[in-house]
Amino acid sequence: MEQQWYMLTVIGKDKPGLVAKVTAALFGIGCNLGETSMIRLGGNFTMMLMVQYDGNIAELNTVITPVTNELLLRCHVDAIDGQLHDHRASDVRISVYGADRTGIVSQVTNALAQAGLDIFDLISDVGGTPQHPVYIMHIEGHAAQGLEVLQNALCTSIEQGIEVHVAPIDTIIG
Amino acid sequence: MALLNVLVVPDERLKQVSQPVEQFDSSLRDFIQDLEQTMRAGPGGVGIAAAQVAHFERIVIVDVSSKPNIKHHGCLVLINPEITQWEGMVQGREGCMSVPDYTGNVIRAKSIQLTAYDKFGAKQSYHCEGYEARAIQHEVDHLDGTLFLDRVVSRRTDIFKRKHYQ
Numbered sequence: 020m021e022q023q024w025y026m027l028t029v030i031g032k033d034k035p036g037l038v039a040k041v042t043a044a045l046f047g048i049g050c051n052l053g054e055t056s057m058i059r060l061g062g063n064f065t066m067m068l069m070v071q072y073d074g075n076i077a078e079l080n081t082v083i084t085p086v087t088n089e090l091l092l093r094c095h096v097d098a099i100d101g102q103l104h105d106h107r108a109s110d111v112r113i114s115v116y117g118a119d120r121t122g123i124v125s126q127v128t129n130a131l132a133q134a135g136l137d138i139f140d141l142i143s144d145v146g147g148t149p150q151h152p153v154y155i156m157h158i159e160g161h162a163a164q165g166l167e168v169l170q171n172a173l174c175t176s177i178e179q180g181i182e183v184h185v186a187p188i189d190t191i192i193g
Numbered sequence: 194m195a196l197l198n199v200l201v202v203p204d205e206r207l208k209q210v211s212q213p214v215e216q217f218d219s220s221l222r223d224f225i226q227d228l229e230q231t232m233r234a235g236p237g238g239v240g241i242a243a244a245q246v247a248h249f250e251r252i253v254i255v256d257v258s259s260k261p262n263i264k265h266h267g268c269l270v271l272i273n274p275e276i277t278q279w280e281g282m283v284q285g286r287e288g289c290m291s292v293p294d295y296t297g298n299v300i301r302a303k304s305i306q307l308t309a310y311d312k313f314g315a316k317q318s319y320h321c322e323g324y325e326a327r328a329i330q331h332e333v334d335h336l337d338g339t340l341f342l343d344r345v346v347s348r349r350t351d352i353f354k355r356k357h358y359q
Contacts, residue, residue, distance in 0.1 A: 104294050190286040193240035193331040
């Protein structure tokens with residue numbers, strides 16, 4: 020029988036060696052890793068890992084929690100209904116930046132959702148200086164109603180000084 | 194004609210450097226027919242290199258004519274291709290029949306100049322740009338044992354087009 024997939028969420032103050040120690044602990048108890056996202060956000064290190072494990076959620080928690088506690092990380096485990104090889108190809112990339120203010124993500128993503136965008140990937144960052152922060156966001160997904168509809172939906176954001184670029188992703192398969 | 198078996202990673206043969214074609218004969222043209230059929234059988238395939246089917250001669254086929262509104266040369270059979278000029282850089286998304294279920298961003302030249310022999314042994318030269326230039330660079334890489342995975346850049350970066358350059 021195929022092992023259950025779990026989603027392991029680990030966060031804590033960033034320091035060198037976290038990925039190595041957490042993944043070594045998982046390997047040590049026979050876990051198989053699938054797709055993961057690991058990134059530093061605001062001085063914290065965040066990890067989301069698809070973990071395949073031959074045991075139940077309580078057993079996985081029992082073995083991983085001492086390791087994450089020792090590293091001063093917080094850990095959460097969910098059983099998931101997921102599998103590998105479930106990718107969907109993005110056909111559009113939306114790049115957004117502007118002077119940081121409350122509501123940019125909400126405004127842009129709501130406009131895009133109403134224009135038929137299915138988001139597969141969104142990453143955002145705050146650059147600039149503490150005095151003049153700049154919000155920068157990259158979104159990829161599937162534009163069910165086409166790129167022109169997305170571009171039109173973002174007119175309000177553009178009028179409010181947010182720079183937006185909508186570009187097709189034409190994937191070469193060679 | 195026959196569909197050929199496509200090598201997939203981590204098959205070590207994909208890292209093999211291909212050798213120049215020396216004989217432009219009917220067996221070469223028969224192989225090219227099979228190679229083209231194999232390319233067209235792959236979902237969305239716009240190019241293929243002989244190395245992808247474990248034939249280690251410098252042969253690639255590129256046909257991006259199915260893409261609307263782009264410049265292209267139709268179905269290009271490029272034998273012993275040599276890219277002689279590269280201009281500009283642009284990031285684009287690539288996938289590969291030899292790397293199923295994964296796509297990644299790769300930086301390539303925007304336009305290229307190349308020479309190659311056709312299937313009858315006549316030397317040709319081409320100027321290609323955009324999507325077609327990208328496809329050719331991807332396929333020529335295969336001839337040197339390089340996969341797009343060897344060139345992939347982070348998805349967590351992007352290039353903004355500047356509106357003004359003053």
